[in-house]
Amino acid sequence: MGVKKIRTIFMRYMLSVACGIMIIFLINFGGYMVCEHLGVVISVSEIEREIAIATEILHTLDKIRPENIPYFCDYVFYLPDGTYQYGSLGQNVANDIWKTCIEYGENSNKKYRFDIINRDKEVLILRYRFTAQFRNAVLRRIIPVADLALIVILLVEIIVLLVIVSYSFGRFIDRKIDNLLAVTRRVEEQDLDFQIASCGIFEIDRALDALAHMKLALKKSLDEQWQADKMQQDQISALAHDLKTPLTIIRGNTELLYDTSLSDEQRECVCYVKSSVEQIQNYVLSLIDIAKVKQDFLAHKQSVAISEFLARLKVQAKGLCSVKNIQLKWNENYQIEQAAFDSGQLVRAIMNIISNAVEYTPEGGCISFTVYEDEKSLIIMVCDSGIGFSAEALRRATEQFYMDEHSRTSKSHYGMGLYITDLIVKQHGGELILENLSEAGGAKVTVVLHI
Numbered sequence: 001m002g003v004k005k006i007r008t009i010f011m012r013y014m015l016s017v018a019c020g021i022m023i024i025f026l027i028n029f030g031g032y033m034v035c036e037h038l039g040v041v042i043s044v045s046e047i048e049r050e051i052a053i054a055t056e057i058l059h060t061l062d063k064i065r066p067e068n069i070p071y072f073c074d075y076v077f078y079l080p081d082g083t084y085q086y087g088s089l090g091q092n093v094a095n096d097i098w099k100t101c102i103e104y105g106e107n108s109n110k111k112y113r114f115d116i117i118n119r120d121k122e123v124l125i126l127r128y129r130f131t132a133q134f135r136n137a138v139l140r141r142i143i144p145v146a147d148l149a150l151i152v153i154l155l156v157e158i159i160v161l162l163v164i165v166s167y168s169f170g171r172f173i174d175r176k177i178d179n180l181l182a183v184t185r186r187v188e189e190q191d192l193d194f195q196i197a198s199c200g201i202f203e204i205d206r207a208l209d210a211l212a213h214m215k216l217a218l219k220k221s222l223d224e225q226w227q228a229d230k231m232q233q234d235q236i237s238a239l240a241h242d243l244k245t246p247l248t249i250i251r252g253n254t255e256l257l258y259d260t261s262l263s264d265e266q267r268e269c270v271c272y273v274k275s276s277v278e279q280i281q282n283y284v285l286s287l288i289d290i291a292k293v294k295q296d297f298l299a300h301k302q303s304v305a306i307s308e309f310l311a312r313l314k315v316q317a318k319g320l321c322s323v324k325n326i327q328l329k330w331n332e333n334y335q336i337e338q339a340a341f342d343s344g345q346l347v348r349a350i351m352n353i354i355s356n357a358v359e360y361t362p363e364g365g366c367i368s369f370t371v372y373e374d375e376k377s378l379i380i381m382v383c384d385s386g387i388g389f390s391a392e393a394l395r396r397a398t399e400q401f402y403m404d405e406h407s408r409t410s411k412s413h414y415g416m417g418l419y420i421t422d423l424i425v426k427q428h429g430g431e432l433i434l435e436n437l438s439e440a441g442g443a444k445v446t447v448v449l450h451i
Contacts, residue, residue, distance in 0.1 A: 360386030
């Protein structure tokens with residue numbers, strides 16, 4: 001299939017419209033001529049001929065009966081002085097006709113023609129339309145002018161033709177543009193391992209060529225970025241592992257010192273060293289976590305039973321809450337049975353949220369866990385009765401290493417808990433929403449999973 005320009009395609013459709021209109025005219029005019037030939041439609045020439053014949057006959061008849069009047073004519077009988085006698089028209093109309101024909105001397109108006117037949121003791125005036133009309137009386141009453149019916153039919157058929165052709169042209173262009181939109185979506189999703197095929201329209205193919213060049217440039221850029229990130233992660237991981245050995249030695253020797261005979265001041269210093277070493281080791285573990293986070297947290301999605309996933313969460317949540325004698329309110333309201341996600345990662349992400357809620361909820365407090373379905377999303381909501389988020393934490397709690405005295409990120413994760421949770425949720429195409437329940441306190445964390 002050759003490549004064509006839009007204007008060429010458009011001209012083809014316009015040519016089809018022109019041909020269609022020509023065919024419509026030929027068919028309708030042909031049908032009109034057939035109707036005239038069959039007598040369905042009375043032509044103007046036939047009307048003129050029948051009026052001439054009827055006029056001659058009506059002059060000679062002694063007594064005129066309604067059947068002697070041409071079927072397409074209205075008639076009125078007058079006395080020679082203009083007094084209305086009888087006819088197919090009412091007296092008011094008959095009086096107007098008399099004035100038009102006799103007093104004003106006119107034999108027609110905008111709609112009708114009049115023929116005056118002067119007889120011995122009466123005057124007969126015939127009124128008729130000097131246009132093609134239907135022979136059938138009902139059709140003639142509904143559509144007085146047959147040509148008007150032809151024009152209306154032509155207009156309706158042309159409008160239908162234009163609608164069909166424009167719809168066909170629109171569908172054709174839509175299908176071609178769909179190729180462009182499909183390529184754009186895949187590039188947007190960074191799915192770059194595919195070939196872009198020509199759609200056969202010059203203007204759209206130019207856009208596809210531009211997208212192909214952008215795809216290659218983006219792929220090259222992402223590969224370079226991935227290599228740089230991997231190198232950085234490897235360096236951080238190597239450094240963190242190198243730090244573990246001397247820290248272990250320091251911690252071991254500190255514990256040995258702690259068991260020896262030390263003065264109070266020395267014992268206090270050893271405690272400081274031991275505490276600091278433990279803190280540094282936790283930071284080192286966080287560094288290792290970060291080094292692997294983008295690689296290890298890649299979602300390996302598979303079909304998971306929602307009920308089993310929630311049952312696994314409920315067991316772990318109950319265990320956490322029981323430590324501080326916290327009441328867990330568990331609410332489920334959903335219809336979907338299966339969804340595609342990484343069950344292990346999502347359990348870790350949501351348990352980070354529950355862990356934070358337990359940490360900041362006072363002993364004997366309450367945590368509610370709610371899951372429900374909203375259109376094509378599964379909503380998981382965790383609310384606690386703790387201190388809530390600070391204004392800054394609401395903006396920054398999902399940042400890597402973010403911590404402050406009011407932060408909802410767990411202290412055991414050193415600002416990594418909600419960061420990791422947010423990363424996992426986003427890799428599932430979802431959204432993490434942080435809110436406060438009220439000014440009195442309490443936090444609400446919502447996970448929206450689009451399934």
